[in-house]
Amino acid sequence: MELVVARIGRAHGIKGEVTVEVRTDEPELRLGPGAVLRTEPASAGPLTIETGRVHSGRLMLRFAGVKDRTAAENLRNILLIADVDPSELPAEPDEYYDHQLMDLDVVLEDGTEIGRITEISHLPSQDLFIVERPDGTEVMIPFVEEIVAEIDLEEQRCVITPPPGLIDDRAVVASSREAEGEAETERETEAKGEGDA
Numbered sequence: 174m175e176l177v178v179a180r181i182g183r184a185h186g187i188k189g190e191v192t193v194e195v196r197t198d199e200p201e202l203r204l205g206p207g208a209v210l211r212t213e214p215a216s217a218g219p220l221t222i223e224t225g226r227v228h229s230g231r232l233m234l235r236f237a238g239v240k241d242r243t244a245a246e247n248l249r250n251i252l253l254i255a256d257v258d259p260s261e262l263p264a265e266p267d268e269y270y271d272h273q274l275m276d277l278d279v280v281l282e283d284g285t286e287i288g289r290i291t292e293i294s295h296l297p298s299q300d301l302f303i304v305e306r307p308d309g310t311e312v313m314i315p316f317v318e319e320i321v322a323e324i325d326l327e328e329q330r331c332v333i334t335p336p337p338g339l340i341d342d343r344a345v346v347a348s349s350r351e352a353e354g355e356a357e358t359e360r361e362t363e364a365k366g367e368g369d370a
Contacts, residue, residue, distance in 0.1 A: 176272055178203040178210070179253040184245035185228070190235045191245045193253070195295050196271065200232060203255050213252040220253065269324060278330045279304050279314065282322065287340055288312065290331065302331070312340050 178200075182192035197203045206225060212218030221237040239245055257270070271293045279287040279302070292303035293316075300316040314320060314333060323332040333340075 175211070175254050176203075176257045176270070177213070177252050178255045179232075181234075181248045181251045181253065182231075183249055184242045185233055187242045188235070189239040189241055189245045190224075190233045191239075191248055192231050193234055195232055196293075197255075197295070204232065204234065204253075208255070211254040211256075213254060217248065217251045220248075269326075273326060274302070274324070274331070276329070277324070277326075280330055280332055282332055282334060287333065314339070 176197070178197040179193040179195050182194055184190070185192055193204070195204070204222060204225060206222050208222045209219050210222070212220060220239075222234055223237045224235045226233050236248070239248065257272070274290055274293060277290045279290060281287065286307065288304040288306040288311075290302045291305045291311075294301040294303060294313075302314040302316055302321075304312050304314055306312060314335070320333055320335055320339070321331060322334050323330075325332070
């Protein structure tokens with residue numbers, strides 16, 4: 174099974190190094206020195222990783238045969254593809270490969286359909302599910318424990334408990350002044366009811 178594990182970014186320095194946008198949860202396994210990766214477009218590869226390092230929070234790679242900035246710049250926006258055994262699972266039970274999560278139905282705890290996971294974005298701070306809604310719009314769901322309540326691969330669904338405003342624009346905002354006003358109105362009503370009795 175083919176898996177996109179990274180997209181090559183801009184050249185870094187003058188010795189053929191490039192930044193990469195990581196698209197795998199296991200960069201140390203998929204993007205380590207010696208890894209041979211196919212490319213999209215195929216004519217650019219295969220590419221063999223010679224060295225890798227992290228600089229300012231970004232992964233930098235150098236490929237065999239890419240010796241200068243010009244050659245590195247020519248690789249920009251190329252996708253790196255690894256072969257993965259479909260039955261292979263991550264070491265930790267609460268971890269998932271991107272291909273396991275793609276196309277899962279996203280629902281609320283009450284079963285309300287939100288959409289379908291079409292992309293997973295790996296940011297430095299957290300991962301994001303890009304969810305396509307039935308009307309064609311997209312919503313971003315942070316893949317964090319507080320929001321993603323359950324991943325059920327057998328049922329092919331992801332259950333979420335989003336905070337107000339995450340999946341719609343109807344965030345519930347009540348100022349303390351409004352709350353005090355409502356409480357005051359309730360007290361007046363109760364007092365009036367007692368006076369009538």
